[in-house]
Each structure stands twice: as C-alpha cells, then as structure tokens.
Amino acid sequence: MTESTRERASSNPHDVLGGSLELPCGAVLKNRIAKSAMSDSLGDGQGNATEAQVRLYERWADGGAAVSMIGEVQGDPRYPEKPGNLVFGPHSDRRALQSLVSRAVIEGAHLWPQLGHAGALSHLPISRPVGPSQLDLHGLHCTAMSIEDIEDLRGMYARTAAFAKDAGFTGVHVHAGHGFLLSQFLSPLFNRRSDAYGGSIEARSQIVLKVIDEVRRAVGPSFPVGIRINATDKLEGGLTEDDALEVVRLLDQTTIDLIDISGGTYFPGAKASSDGVSDAGPYFLDVARRAKRATDVPLMLTGGFTRREQAVDAVESGAVDMVSLARAMVLNPRLARAWLSAEGGDPEFPLFDAPPRGGVTAWYSMRLTALGEDREDTFTLDPQSALDIYEERDAERCIKWRKTFPATPDLNAWGALGLM
Secondary structure (H helix, E strand, O other), X not given: OOHHHHHHHOOOHXXXXXXXXXXXXXXXXXXXXXXXXXXXXXXXXXXXXXXXXXXHHHHHHHOOOOEEEEEEEEOXXXXXXXXXOEEOOOOOOHHHHHHHHHHHOOOOOEXXXXXXXXXXXXXXXXXXXXXXXXXXXXXXXXXXXXXXXXXXXXXXXXXXXXXXXXXXXXXXXXXXXOOOHHHXXXXXXXXXXXXXXXXXXXXXXXXXXXXXXXXXXXXXXXXXXXEEEEOOOOOOOOOXXXXXXXXXXXXXXXXXXXXXXXXXXXXXXXXXXXXXXXXXXXXXXXXXXXXXXXXXXXXXXXXXXXXXXXXXHHHHOOOOOEEEEOHHHHHOOOHHHHHHOOOOOOOOOOOOOOOOOOHHHHHHHHHXXXXXXXXXXXXXXXXXXXXXXXXXXXXXXXXXXXXHOOOOOOHHHHHHOOOO
C-alpha cells in the first residue's frame, strides 16, 4: 500500500462522499452518491408510473442518494427497451408523474429520467427495430434509419426533455450507452454508414452532439442535462477506449453538465459487465482517470462499486466526481446513508449456482418490485422463478402496450397524433 493510498484509507468517508457538487448549470447535488439508471420495469404497460415505482424512488431518495436516474424513459413509444418503460407525452398520466416527483424529490434529492430510444435493440413484440445501419444477424435485425429519421431525433429528445422539466423532474439524463440507439451511432459494430453520421468517431458522434444542443435549447441554461456513454463496448470491432475518450473531448465542448461513464452492450455475443461479482473494483476506473484529463465537465462512474472504500478512493483520488450505484442499491436502498455514516456497511451480494441466461437480471428486477411494494423481507425467489415471473409480466404488458400505442411505420405520423 502506497503512502497516498494509506492516507485515503484513513479519510473520513463523509468528508469525501458527503461533499456537494455544483454542476456547470448551477444546480447542486448534495453528495457524491447517485442511484444509477436501471430498467426498473415498473411502468404499467401503458407508459405510466405505478405506485410501486413511486414508492421505489421515494425509498432511494429517503435513503440518501443525491440523484436517482429513472432508466429507459421513452419519448417515442415505438422503440422501447421493455413494456415496463415510462413514456413521456400528451397521453401520460400526469397525476402519477406528479406523485412520483413529489415523493422522490425530497431532502434535496434530484430525480432525472434517462431519455432513451432502444433502436436496434427495441423490444420485438412491440416494435420494429431501427438503427444507424441495416443489420441481419442472429438475434439482431433492424432496418437503417434515413437522414430524415436521424434528424428527427433531435426534436424527439428535446420534446421529451421539455416534458420532463414541465412535469417537475429536476434534470434529464441522455442515454448514449449500453448499446441503445445513440450508443449504436457511436459504435462501429452498429454504425456502418458512409454519410455524415458514419465513419470517424467525430462523424459517429454528430447526432449525439446535436441531441445535446437541442435538449439544451428546450430546457434552458440552468436545468441539468447529463449523459451516459460507454467506456468500451467490450467487443472486438466495437467502441474502443480511445474512441470513448474522443467522445469525452467532444462533449467537453457542449453544455452538458455530467458525463456518466459505464460500458458494455447488448449486441449479440457481448458479455455483460455485471455478470458475476468481482472484488477487482469498479469496471472502468482507468478510463475515467484518462477522461478526467480530457474534460472539465464533472464525471460520474457507473459499475462495479461493491465496497465503500472503492467509492471513497475513486472520488478522493480525483478520478471521478461522483459514483453511481445500481445493484448495490437494490440490495440496500439506504446504502447512501450507510456510506455517509460512521458505521458504514457494504451490501452482501448473492451468489447464484448456474443461473439461467437472463436469470440474474430478472432476479434483481423482481427485487426492485419487492422494494417498491415494501416486501423485500419476504423476497425468496431464485433466478429461474424470477425469470418466469418477469417474462410472464412482460407478456401481459405487451398486450397493453400494443393497445395504447398502435404501430405506425411513419415517424411523422406520431407527431401528427400528438405522441411525439
């Protein structure tokens, strides 16, 4: 252990993680611990918030998180990640959203929806996937977007962000990671275009930069706008760390307020970063350290934080400004308070013996439901049982989704119907 490491190990965690962070827009996050955007899959199948979802985010806010991100909030209902996603638009249940905001924006906590578009990874039972380029692979098929389709994304993201601000949310988080649409534009695995939106990393970044500019115009200069990007796709031929650092340099020239670094993709054959639990530490800390030298925008790191000492070291060393926790906060929704206290306390991650594919993710998703219903003490599902229940619930919600959002192949038709 080096001298600097010993000094950090003896630091007061509250002094390190409990300090506030002022964003470039002027908004203040009360500490350095965020609840990461996750697909909580707690929407009602019609794009609306449910009581369980409201209670879940209330618990995270009460648990001390400076900001909680709501995963996969859609502005275009044709391209959802799952039928449990929220959809923001004229049809939305405003009363349910008001309840969500009023109960989760407490004690200085922020609540930001993560603005998404699943693109080529849109849920097949309720979508016709599109992406930067046509793909016909085992397990992944999509049609290519036209220039007009791509340009229309700017307005869609901007309208969704403006809706979020009007509904009382305290910021927005643009999703350009994990293999969803904006991440697909950044990745040469998905983006094989030869026009202005393909080729070099600068060209592949253009739609992301345009979206940020349009969102900023829609919400004004003092409203927080964050973004999640991949450090790497973790696949040969995908987005590299050097590419990611160039994206950070380009983002540094925008009005973005927070850059959230994560990684991995759902491209067929990719291994999830969260498969298993490792004591090796945060997944992309080295990339974050390099990124810190390329931007003055506050950095947040998502993935692999399992112990408080890791979070303290990441912030105190200057590698990042915030840490973002996902599964750790599913295991303990009051983890932020614990890590800011003298006692501390790290979550105990479950170990599963040969779980089915998708079973671990389903287990955490169903535990989110249990948290939202205040019954985690009686949660006893195994991964296979959780997967069976999760898939049955999704199938039921797909029926509701198709009735609520009748399919149309024309993007402009949605605007005419007032759904864009």
